[in-house]
Amino acid sequence: MEKLDILIAGVGGQGVITLGKIIATSALLSGVKALVAETHGLAQRGGAVNVHVRLGNVYSPLIKKADFLVALEATEALRNLSYTDKETILIVNERVERSVLPRVKMLSLDEIKERLKEYRAIYIPAERVAIDSGNPRGANIVMLSLLMEFGLKKLIDEDKLLSLLDEKNKRVYLAGKESITFLRIR
Amino acid sequence: MKKSLLLGNEAIAFGALKAGVGIATGYPGTPSTEIIETLQRFRDRYVEWSVNEKVAFETAYGASITGAYSLVAMKHVGLNVASDPLMSSSYTGVEGAFVIVSAQDPSMWSSQNEQDNRYYGLMSLIPVIEPYDPQSAYELTVKAFYLSSKVHHPVILSTNTRISHVRGPVEYEEPIPPIFGKLQKKPDKYSLVPDVARRDRQEQLKRWELIQQEIKEFNEIEGDGRKLIIASGVAYSYVKEILPESVRILRLSAPVPLNREQIIKALEDTDEALIVEELEPIVEMQIKSIAYDEGFRIRIHGKDYVPRSGELTPDIVEFAIKKFLGIYYEPKTKVEEYVPPRPPAMCPGCPHRSSFIDIKRGITLGGLSQTFFSGDIGCYSLGILPPFQEQDSLTNMGSSLGIANGIFRATGTIPVAIIGDSTFFHSGLSALANAVYNNLPVLVVVLDNRVTAMTGQNPSPSREIDIANVAKGLGVEYVKEIDPFNLKESTKIIADATNWVKQNKKPALIIAKRACALEVIDKFDKLPIAEVDISKCTGCTICYDYFTCPAIIPREDKKAFIDPVLCIGCGACIPICPYSAISLKGKIPEGWDEVWRS
Ligand code: SF4
Ligand code: SF4
Numbered sequence: 062m063e064k065l066d067i068l069i070a071g072v073g074g075q076g077v078i079t080l081g082k083i084i085a086t087s088a089l090l091s092g093v094k095a096l097v098a099e100t101h102g103l104a105q106r107g108g109a110v111n112v113h114v115r116l117g118n119v120y121s122p123l124i125k126k127a128d129f130l131v132a133l134e135a136t137e138a139l140r141n142l143s144y145t146d147k148e149t150i151l152i153v154n155e156r157v158e159r160s161v162l163p164r165v166k167m168l169s170l171d172e173i174k175e176r177l178k179e180y181r182a183i184y185i186p187a188e189r190v191a192i193d194s195g196n197p198r199g200a201n202i203v204m205l206s207l208l209m210e211f212g213l214k215k216l217i218d219e220d221k222l223l224s225l226l227d228e229k230n231k232r233v234y235l236a237g238k239e240s241i242t243f244l245r246i247r
Numbered sequence: 248m249k250k251s252l253l254l255g256n257e258a259i260a261f262g263a264l265k266a267g268v269g270i271a272t273g274y275p276g277t278p279s280t281e282i283i284e285t286l287q288r289f290r291d292r293y294v295e296w297s298v299n300e301k302v303a304f305e306t307a308y309g310a311s312i313t314g315a316y317s318l319v320a321m322k323h324v325g326l327n328v329a330s331d332p333l334m335s336s337s338y339t340g341v342e343g344a345f346v347i348v349s350a351q352d353p354s355m356w357s358s359q360n361e362q363d364n365r366y367y368g369l370m371s372l373i374p375v376i377e378p379y380d381p382q383s384a385y386e387l388t389v390k391a392f393y394l395s396s397k398v399h400h401p402v403i404l405s406t407n408t409r410i411s412h413v414r415g416p417v418e419y420e421e422p423i424p425p426i427f428g429k430l431q432k433k434p435d436k437y438s439l440v441p442d443v444a445r446r447d448r449q450e451q452l453k454r455w456e457l458i459q460q461e462i463k464e465f466n467e468i469e470g471d472g473r474k475l476i477i478a479s480g481v482a483y484s485y486v487k488e489i490l491p492e493s494v495r496i497l498r499l500s501a502p503v504p505l506n507r508e509q510i511i512k513a514l515e516d517t518d519e520a521l522i523v524e525e526l527e528p529i530v531e532m533q534i535k536s537i538a539y540d541e542g543f544r545i546r547i548h549g550k551d552y553v554p555r556s557g558e559l560t561p562d563i564v565e566f567a568i569k570k571f572l573g574i575y576y577e578p579k580t581k582v583e584e585y586v587p588p589r590p591p592a593m594c595p596g597c598p599h600r601s602s603f604i605d606i607k608r609g610i611t612l613g614g615l616s617q618t619f620f621s622g623d624i625g626c627y628s629l630g631i632l633p634p635f636q637e638q639d640s641l642t643n644m645g646s647s648l649g650i651a652n653g654i655f656r657a658t659g660t661i662p663v664a665i666i667g668d669s670t671f672f673h674s675g676l677s678a679l680a681n682a683v684y685n686n687l688p689v690l691v692v693v694l695d696n697r698v699t700a701m702t703g704q705n706p707s708p709s710r711e712i713d714i715a716n717v718a719k720g721l722g723v724e725y726v727k728e729i730d731p732f733n734l735k736e737s738t739k740i741i742a743d744a745t746n747w748v749k750q751n752k753k754p755a756l757i758i759a760k761r762a763c764a765l766e767v768i769d770k771f772d773k774l775p776i777a778e779v780d781i782s783k784c785t786g787c788t789i790c791y792d793y794f795t796c797p798a799i800i801p802r803e804d805k806k807a808f809i810d811p812v813l814c815i816g817c818g819a820c821i822p823i824c825p826y827s828a829i830s831l832k833g834k835i836p837e838g839w840d841e842v843w844r845s
Pocket of ligand 1: 779783784785787788789790791806807823825826827829
């Protein structure tokens with residue numbers, strides 16, 4: 062069976078864990094083994110978090126090399142580069158969130174893109190797409206629809222996945238799909 | 248048989264239900280919390296959050312000496328708090344079944360140390376069972392109950408972050424009815440006066456031998472080859488993923504104790520062995536001792552190839568295996584240094600942020616030019632970060648008051664002890680009694696947000712017991728409540744209390760009382776939000792650099808902007824702005840104030 066490793070990175074509170082859970086549940090419904098490793102506790106709010114999603118014939122809870130790196134915040138893509146190589150597809154939300162430590166200098170989106178220019182990265186203004194389709198907190202679902210389009214569909218049945226989403230999130234999902242026509246892999 | 252996607256902790260709970268658990272207790276602690284949370288959904292059993300791990304342990308143990316099937320769950324450091332009854336429980340054994348779940352946190356994702364509790368198994372002579380994924384967590388929990396009831400002895404189930412907090416498909420069966428006990432008295436076994444204890448000690452050693460036989464069935468040999476990998480617990484998952492052919496694996500789901508014949512059998516026909524285990528060389532020590540006694544002359548690798556600190560990763564295990572097999576392997580590189588740090592932060596609207604500001608201003612006003620902030624374990628541990636830096640030490644649950652005592656006795660500096668409500672009841676009470684009893688001049692601030700927030704808002708005893716009354720009852724003469732959001736009044740009261748401590752050389756206690764912001768936002772659909780009047784804002788940076796609510800963001804021109812998605816409208820930032828540039832807009836929902844103050 063095919064294996065797929067997805068690393069989801071972001072900031073606590075962005076729905077990182079929920080996203081992992083949706084992918085794993087729809088995998089299970091599609092008859093594919095899934096393991097999702099999350100870290101709860103102190104790292105929950107405002108801190109950098111990542112969730113390891115592994116699909117297929119897998120044992121280890123943690124990823125060695127990701128097929129996909131989904132970054133709900135652009136800086137977090139950089140933080141997790143050690144899980145990637147030149148084959149990895151990066152799906153990056155064009156959002157830079159401030160670290161709450163006072164006076165920490167963040168990298169701008171352009172600087173981040175510059176650092177990632179050797180990688181296969183796709184950028185999407187996920188908040189924009191989510192807000193436009195009526196659910197400001199649905200950026201993680203936008204990322205999910207991109208992930209499906211760029212390769213997750215081979216393991217996960219889209220109808221099974223949609224059955225897990227409520228109406229509001231379904232709209233966001235479809236909006237995410239439509240936005241793809243504007244994107245290209247660098 | 249059902250199959251669902253379960254968190255490892257849920258799988259443990261379902262295992263306990265399948266085995267007939269009747270009594271379950273615990274104290275919340277990452278990564279163990281969801282075990283009790285899951286069991287709480289089953290109303291036909293008794294499940295409680297106890298005030299601390301010792302009480303939780305004694306409750307479950309007490310139930311098991313009447314024949315009940317019981318479970319106690321806690322994080323690894325919690326077992327230190329319960330270690331007194333732990334040692335005794337091994338002397339007496341039990342009548343029903345007693346499973347102690349100890350959740351380890353290698354790499355210290357949310358803990359102050361990464362002690363390996365399998366040592367407790369060796370020290371107390373209690374077997375340790377170690378699952379390797381959510382499915383095995385379910386199965387081994389059931390087996391742990393059976394083992395305990397069969398040998399009449401407690402059993403430790405050792406889990407960790409990468410088992411407890413991993414979701415995976417789990418096949419599980421329906422719960423069976425709870426097994427409770429019936430009143431029976433055996434003082435000649437359970438009252439550990441010297442005569443009884445000496446007899447129990449002999450019985451304990453006999454049971455330990457029996458356990459060494461029974462433990463065999465938890466372990467298995469797979470594959471063949473003249474090289475042997477011995478993998479304990481979660482290490483098995485990593486080894487299995489990387490495993491090349493021609494290597495044999497001994498999977499140990501019970502690292503303590505080992506069965507001598509099983510180990511001898513595994514070491515025969517082996518040229519070289521590698522032990523892969525997380526943290527301490529518990530298995531390694533035992534195996535080397537058996538190998539020495541039995542005259543094996545083979546190389547046994549362990550901590551020379553696998554690090555002793557931090558959790559295992561695929562990379563670390565692959566490196567060890569390849570080295571063992573003589574294959575070159577380059578481990579992964581680390582995070583690049585240019586990535587800005589992003590530690591966790593207190594939430595928007597968190598009352599602790601305001602409390603830390605109040606405390607700093609208040610004690611300065613009260614004439615304490617320097618102090619030692621003696622901290623404690625909870626969300627407010629984040630007060631260690633800039634700009635607050637109000638946690639000069641925090642070492643264990645309840646440490647704030649005890650350490651403050653030591654600081655004062657050694658230096659004469661009046662300390663400030665900061666402790667949460669749940670922690671106060673967990674292990675602050677006796678230290679407060681000590682402060683009164685020995686006249687410790689200390690300003691105690693109890694941050695009372697009514698929940699154990701760090702582990703997911705578990706209820707705290709402060710909902711039922713009034714902290715002010717407790718403090719007065721223990722003899723604290725100066726006790727006052729403050730509202731942390733009321734900057735002016737709080738600062739004044741803290742200044743007063745500081746003065747009082749200086750003059751009277753006795754403890755004073757302040758309760759900073761406001762609900763956890765997450766509790767509040769859960770209860771309302773529509774929240775007010777704060778807004779900055781740009782014409783009034785001078786860009787002084789106070790609200791984002793010194794108050795640091797994550798919702799307040801600096802604009803290019805240094806003026807403040809409030810992110811409407813993050814802001815919860817708590818209003819705490821309003822008194823912080825010296826130019827009155829911040830105000831609330833939107834309707835204040837009905838019952839808003841009551842919930843914040845409940
Ligand atoms: S504290 Fe007031 S004046 Fe200073 S930056 Fe914030 S809003 Fe502007
Ligand atoms: S009202 Fe002020 S302190 Fe409260 S969440 Fe909004 S910005 Fe933060």
